[in-house]
Amino acid sequence: MMSAAFNPVPVSPLADGLSSAVFVSGEEAANLAIADISLQPRFGCKGPGAISWLTAQGVPVPTAPNSACVLPQGKGRVLRLGVTEFLVEGDAALVASLAAAQRPSGVYPVLRQDACLLLSGRKLNALLLQSCNVNFAALDLSTSPVVLTSMVGVGVTVLPEEKNDVPCYRVWCDGSYGLYLWQTLCTIAEELGGGTVGAESLAVLL
Amino acid sequence: MKIMTCPINGPRPVSEFFYWGALREMPNPDTASDDEWAAYVFNKSGAPGVKKEWWCHTASNTWFIAERDTEKDLVLRTYLYGEGE
Amino acid sequence: MMSRMHQKNGEWIDRSKAVSFSFEGKTYSGFAGDTISSAIYASGQRVMARSFKYHRPRSIMSLANHDANLIMQNGAGARFPYATPNVRADVTPLAEGMALTAVNTFGGLADDKASVLGKFARFLPVGFYYKAFHSKRLFPLWERMFRKLTGLGKVDFATPHIRTPKQYDFCDVLVIGAGASGLSAALAAADQGAEVVVVDENARAGGSMSYQPGTEDSILAKAVSHPRIRILTGTYAAGYYADHWVPLVDSEKMSKMRAKAVVFASGAFEQPAVFRNNDLPGIMLAGAAQRLIHRYGVKPMTRAVVLAANADGYRAAIDLAEQGVTVAALVDLRSSHQAGELEVAVKAKGIQVFSSACIYEAVPAADGQSVGSVRIAAFDDGVVGAVSKELECDGVVVSIGYAPAANLLYQAGTRMRFDKGLQQFVPEVLPYGVFACGRVNGVHTFASRLLDGQRAGAAAASHVGFGDGPNAVIPAEAESPSHVWPIVDHPDGKNFIDFDEDLQFKDFRNAVQEGFDNIELLKRYSTNGMGPSQGKHSNMNGLRILARLTGKEPQQVGTTTARPFYHPVPMSHLAGRGFSPERITPIHGRHEKLGAVWMSAGVWQRPEYYAQPGVERIDSIRGEAMAVRSGVGIIDVGTLGKLEVIGPDAAEFLERVYISKYAGLKVGMTRYAVMCDESGVVIDDGVVARLADDHFYFTTTTSGAATIYRELSRLNTMWKLDCGIVNHTGSFAAVNVAGPKARAVLATLTDVDLSGSAFPYLGLREGVVAGIPARLMRVGFVGEWGYEIHVPANFGGALWDALMDAGKSEGIRPFGVEAQRLLRLEKGHIIISQDTDGLTTPSEAGLDWAVKLDKLFFVGKRSLQIIAKKPLRQKLVGFMLDKDFTGAAPKECHLVIQNGKLAGRITSIAWSPSLQRHIGLVLVSPELSAVGTTLHIRLSGGDMVAAKVVPTPFYDPENLKQKEGA
Structure with missing residues (x-):
């Protein structure tokens, strides 16, 4: 039988672009660093039954629409997108078990093949001001807000966080827009004295 | 540019939205006369005043109703379909 | 004679930094901090320009960008790779190496030959443009002359396309103007807790406090050091847009500021007096x-x-x-x-x-x-x-006197009233969240301006939610600072009101005499206020004159509309950095390596065809198509819209949104799907596949996906059926492998039983292909045995690689959109919005068979019932040209002519390699739609080509190749 011979691996939507990228480090990375975290394990679902089903699976559900909460033991995050849509990201075992689990009616699976970027650095706000018309500086991060908006013309989901007084934001978009989003933000980042970094260098922020 | 307030995502610039058109009741397609049906499909009121309209926040695919005074260019209120009363 | 004085306290120039430049070919030296005008004037050169119409010598008038006397051209040179036209000398900082010339001269500033025009002034009265050039015969002569004589700077076509970093900005209170009242307002608002941004077009803040005696500027230091105040100098507010949206323009870029409240402390324009020769340097x-x-x-x-x-x-x-x-x-x-x-x-x-x-x-x-x-x-x-x-x-x-700088207040919708005591227009009714203080508000005394600023700042802060608002009472002005009639007539004229346009007092008299006696007509006939300064120094005097000449009050005369922008904004700032989103499939890189020539399909990039060295485009396309018919081809169809509807009411939902029936569709089968809008017009097509009783996976056209998903979401928001809709367009990669060898190639990659009995035509199977979980469908597509394979996007590249590898021995050939179109045309498949238009109904498009009017309800049903009672307007039919046809073939949109009348148009046409002749689809009147009818098609040049109506599909009419029979 043929299929046993194959072991395909998933590939990030940014792979082609990254293969020719020049990474930055040091001061430049501290200014503004953009990393590709598209291949993080992810599970998505939505529907009127989503909240009770996720709870029954032991997944903590953010209480407010458009907010997030962390999984225990630093295993990842749960985002509540709007009122009844959810994105679970981080822990491969949890994601796999949710994908395999039986879903009752009222829970609709959403296949997540996002492009996802991790943006961090002291010049991050300057980048955001050039790309998105949401006042991120005015958000109260203690409520873990999630923002669904448009960035450089592309629909995105943004989770703003701060680590050691340095802003670090996760930005998800449809994979087909990923290369465009990354290239556009990189152009601006380079003007601000930053650039692309490997995901490993931002591992502490994951 | 104008601000539109999505009931779920809050106030955003109007470029984040899609305007569908007036909220109107569909007459019974089986019992309406041809003229009534044609008026429903094609005729819309252009007079200035308070309108109830379908709007969509495209980034989150949130559909809602906006009440807008087109004479004064004011958005009076926005709410999810069915939660207007 | 040099005019530079000894060092002044607080001067803006830095005498330690000399700056050398040239003007009209002569070299000069100024200082860093000079403007072009101040540096030239300091050298003793007074005449710096020639006026627009009469070419009279001109010099500094307002030094504030409120007049356009001193517009210059900065030439290309060592320091400036390209020339810049229309540099405003009064406010542009002097820079090393500038090579300046006056615009609007004929032979240079000193010897401007056009100054002779001044002598002909009495032949060039107001409105002479409308009167002098009646003769059509002479107009070209006049036009050439005026093009030479008029116009300001010259565009340098070597100017690069500059992208400026346009950005957004936010604050609680935006204060426009950093003078006495503006800074006072900023402090009052910031003290209450508001985040304040102050903008001022000058290089430094302080406004008239920096040069007008009787003022003192201690509040400047306080404002500069306040933690909640940001002062942006060299920045002006270019306009006012809805909900306190204000573009701020500086030398580098435009910022789009969103404020929660705006305080206008924009001051007032000093006004000129009108008397003969009031324009002399x-x-x-x-x-x-x-x-x-x-x-x-x-x-x-x-x-x-x-x-x-x-x-x-x-x-x-x-x-x-x-x-x-x-x-x-x-x-x-x-x-x-x-x-x-x-x-x-x-x-x-x-x-x-x-x-x-x-x-x-x-x-x-x-x-x-x-x-x-x-x-x-x-x-x-x-x-x-x-x-x-x-x-x-x-x-x-x-x-x-003064005229309020109220331009943006007007744009915000402020109602102004003329205060006779002050002899000035002042705000009467301010819009929500808009405040005004200082001279623009009719407050001129210095101490009062500080109080008025405090009042406005406190009010603005309170509006945003900080503090309780103002409680100050501003004393009324003791006397008007503006004279009611600063105008002196003179029989020899040359007493100017508008210095940009060279308009004298008698020009206004003449205009009114000719009947242009209302403010809007007067403006356009005389051109008062239509020059680069847009009336800043001329509107008020013009208004006063019109009032007296017509016996009206200024309030009755009114003002013309102030429009953005306040000052001219460079195009580079408006363009900014453009964002043109692009979507690509996960297989994009593979296509690139294979020589794909790209085309846009909406925001997507798709291979149009794959270029081969030495092969013409049309031959590549035909080659790709023939490879599919004779062997096996592969195409990336990942741009298709892919939606899912899941839940107990999923079938009911599809029944309502498509014209055909899906409730009875078997699990594991697919069916063609057509969507109409409420008026019965065809808007989209695709394929519906049933994965389970309560789970459907359906495709839409590439361009329709986002719109269809959005509209279906709206419909279910209304209907509240027990089902959910998911948009997986970007989440799935999809390829189609088609041709007689397709099954053999795929069989090497999957355990799914591909025999015709196990996996029939139009069937759907879930399985593993090349180790990837996949959905496989057998659909009509290009009319060959084939499989459409959908996999999660991150495995798209791997799937493509596996298929290309597996198909090597069969000569598998990638094909692009053009070959796809050609193959599908040979099968008579329609392309929505190419073969249909904004009015085409299913019957017109040959889709009668898909309409199921016995369904309880579907979008468009009632309209289709009404339309069915009317005669058909047109029909989409297939046609062929003669087998031996040679010469220029008709193109899409060429018309069918019958008895001298328009009877139809071609929607698609191509030369078919499978049939070796031209085939196409045409929308024609029903009388011409019968098989065998001869159609007469008119080419662009007028030649006529004959075609015959034939049934479709053109190729393999029994569809044997794509089904079991092959």
Whole structure:
């Protein structure tokens, strides 16, 4: 039988672009660093039954629409997108078990093949001001807000966080827009004295 | 540019939205006369005043109703379909 | 004669940094911090420009960008790779290496040959453009002459496409103007807790506090150091848009500021007085003279006459005298005033004061290039007595009134009223969240301006939610700082109102006489206020004149509309950095390596065909198509919309949104799907596949996906059926492998039983292909045995690689959109919005069979029932050209002509390699739609081509190749 011979691996939507990228480090990375975290394990679902089903699976559900909460033991995050849509990201075992689990009616699976970027650095706000018309500086991060908006013309989901007084934001978009989003933000980042970094260098922020 | 307030995502610039058109009741397609049906499909009121309209926040695919005074260019209120009363 | 003075306290120039430049071919030196005008004037060169119509010598007037006297061209040179036209010398910082020339001269500034036009002035009255060029025969001659004579700067076509970093910005309170009232407002708002941004177009904050005596600027230091105040200098608010959206323009970029409240502290424009030769170099507004002295250390004149009608004029006279300018006299248009102490101080300096007096005319100096003396006469509200005195002077300083800088207030929808006591328009009703203070609000006394600013700032802060609002009472102005009629008529004219357009008093009289007697008509006929300064120095005087000439009050006359932008904004700032989103499939890189020639399909990029060295485009396309028919081809169809509907009501939902039936579709089967809108017009098509009783996976056209998903979401928001809709367009990659060898190739990659009985035509199977979980469908597509394979996007590249590898031995060939179109046309498949238009119904498109009117309800059903009762307008049918046809073939949109009338149009046409002749689809009147009918098609040049109506599909009419029968 043929299929046993194959072991395909998933590939990030940014792979082609990254293969020719020049990474930055040091001061430049501290200014503004953009990393590709598209291949993080992810599970998505939505529907009127989503909240009770996720709870029954032991997944903590953010209480407010458009907010997030962390999984225990630093295993990842749960985002509540709007009122009844959810994105679970981080822990491969949890994601796999949710994908395999039986879903009752009222829970609709959403296949997540996002492009996802991790943006961090002291010049991050300057980048955001050039790309998105949401006042991120005015958000109260203690409520873990999630923002669904448009960035450089592309629909995105943004989770703003701060680590050691340095802003670090996760930005998800449809994979087909990923290369465009990354290239556009990189152009601006380079003007601000930053650039692309490997995901490993931002591992502490994951 | 104008601000539109999505009931779920809050106030955003109007470029984040899609305007569908007036909220109107569909007459019974089986019992309406041809003229009534044609008026429903094609005729819309252009007079200035308070309108109830379908709007969509495209980034989150949130559909809602906006009440807008087109004479004064004011958005009076926005709410999810069915939660207007 | 050099005019640079000794160092001034707080001057804006840095005398340690010399800057060299040239003007009209001569080299000069200025300082860092100079503007172009101040540097040239400091060198002793006064004449810096020629006026627009009469080419009269011009110099500094407002020095504030409120007049367009001094527009220059900066030429290309060592420091500037390309020339910049229309540089505003008054406000543009001097830079090393500038090579400046005056615009609008004919042979250079000094020898401007067009200055002879001044002599012909009486043949060029207002509105002469409309009258002189009746003759069509002569107009080209006139046009050529005027193109040469007029126009300002010259565009340099070597100018690169500049992208500026446009950005957004946010604040609680935006204060426009960093003068006394603006800074006061900013402090009041920030003290209450608001985040404040102050913008000022000048290089430094402080407004008139930096040059007008009688003020002091201690609040500037407080504002600069306040943690919640950001001051942006060199930045102006270019317009006001809905919900406090204000573009802020600086030298590098535009910022789009969203404020929660806006305080307008924009001040007022000093106004010129109108008298004969009031445009001579040396005659300037008081603020210009004082800014020259205090900011740039430039002596504006040696011997001045001050023309005043307010206390500021008296203060200016004292200031000039203290700075070493001889002030020969102060001429006051008024008979009396309340600034008694100031008058005493003026006289104490030995300056003669003439009351109830005016300047009747300015007399040019011997060389005609600047003022030499002024003639004074008695003046009583426009009635002028005989000339009583002639005073020698090389400069006149004018301070007779102000017009509010209310442009953005108008744009915000403020209702203004004319205050007769103040002789100024002031805000009467301000829009929600908009506040005004200072001179623009009719408050002119310095101490009152500070209080008024405090009031407005507190009010703005309270509006945003900080503090309780103001409680100050602002004392009323004791007297008006603006004269009701600063205008002196003269039989020889040249008493200018609009300096940009060279409009004199009699031009207004003539316009009104000709019937252009309302403010809008007067503006357009006379062009008052239509020059680069857009009426900043001319609208108020024009309004006063129109009021008197028509016997109306200024309130009745009204003002014209102020439109964005406040000052001209460079195109590079407006364009900014453009964002043009692009979508690509996960297989994009593979196509690139295979030589794909890209085309846009909406925002997606798709391979149009794959280029081969030495092969023409059309041959590549035909080659790809033939490879599919004879062997196996592979195409990336990942751009298709892919939606899922899941839940107990999923089938019911599809029944309502598509015209066909899906409730009975078996699990594991697919069905073609057509969507209509409420009026019965075809808007989309695709394929519905049933994965389970309550789970459907359906495709839409590439361009329709986002719209369809959005609209289906709206429909279910209304219907509240028990199902959910998911948009997986970007989450799945999809390829189609088609051709007689397709099954053999796929069989090497999957365990799914591909036999015709196990996996019939139109079937759907879930399985694993090349180790990837996949959905496989057998659909019509290009009319060959084939499989559409959908996998999660991150495995798209791997799937493509596996198929290309597996198909190598069969010569698998990638094919692009053009080959796909050709193959599908051979099968007679329609393309929505190419073969249909905005009015095409299913019956017209040959889709009658898909309409199931016996369903309870579907979108468009009732409309289709109504339309079915009417005769058919048109029909989409197939046609072929003669097998031996040669020559230019018809193209899409070429018309079918019958008996001299339009009877249809071609929607698709191509030369079919499978049939070796031209085939196509055409929308025709029903009478011409029968098989066998000859159609007459008209080419663009008028030639006619005959075609015959034939049934479709053209190729394999029994569809044997794609089904079991092959």
